[in-house]
Amino acid sequence: ETGVTQTPRHLVMGMTNKKSLKCEQHLGHNAMYWYKQSAKKPLELMFVYNFKEQTENNSVPSRFSPECPNSSHLFLHLHTLQPEDSALYLCASSQASRTGGQPQHFGDGTRLSIL
Amino acid sequence: GQQLNQSPQSMFIQEGEDVSMNCTSSSIFNTWLWYKQDPGEGPVLLIALYKAGELTSNGRLTAQFGITRKDSFLNISASIPSDVGIYFCAGHPGGSEKLVFGKGTKLTVNP
Secondary structure (H helix, E strand, C coil), X not given: CCCEEEECCEEEECCCCEEEEEEEECCCCCEEEEEEEXXXXXXXXXXXXXXXXXXXXXXXXXXXXXXXXXXXXXXXXXXXXXXXXXXXXXXXXXXXXXXXXXXXXXXXXXXXXXX | CXXXXXXXXXEEEECCCCEEEXXXXXCCEEEEEEEXXXXXXXXXXXXXXXXXXXXXXXXXXXXXXXXXCCEEEEEECXXXXXXXXXXXXXXXXXXXXXXXXXXXXXXXXXX
16 A cells, blocks of 8 residues: 555557546645656656646647646546557655655556557 | 666576665766565655765665765665565756656566
């Protein structure tokens, strides 16, 4: 039990489908993150939300659309994805800090496969 | 952008042996974190380091924040089969919320 819950754990979708990934944190944190983890690559930061406001979009294609309705919930809406988007998508949370440097706690990820 | 060079990429050891892995950067980092990831799960935080020279232990794990603020190492003593997994270093450069990750060290422990 990490305090960060992601659903679904596995998702297979066609390139024309629309789906959403969900993340919920129970740690009282106020910053949330989406990462992409592909084989043999470092974790890639996609989006950062601090106090529900998006503060980072790491040049992510518009077919990925994040939503953060409150400090505990984070969504990643997916549409018209490409095969190269198949990866493990990880959500993380941390305590936001002006000076930065707070450890991030991760969920177990959604394994996404694009057909 | 900033990069972390983590080595070795993989290690194959016998149960009971000690393990050492490290991470280096060309720029200064304000924090160093070490995570472990098991198959099918997300990274789990093992140790967090906040000050240059800091040495911190968590059971059989010991990590140090390099005095130059450009490197960190993780040692595992008396390895056991459940130590198997991928170990990632990560750090916050210059007060940023953005966490930079190494590529990971894959550890295999033979019983």
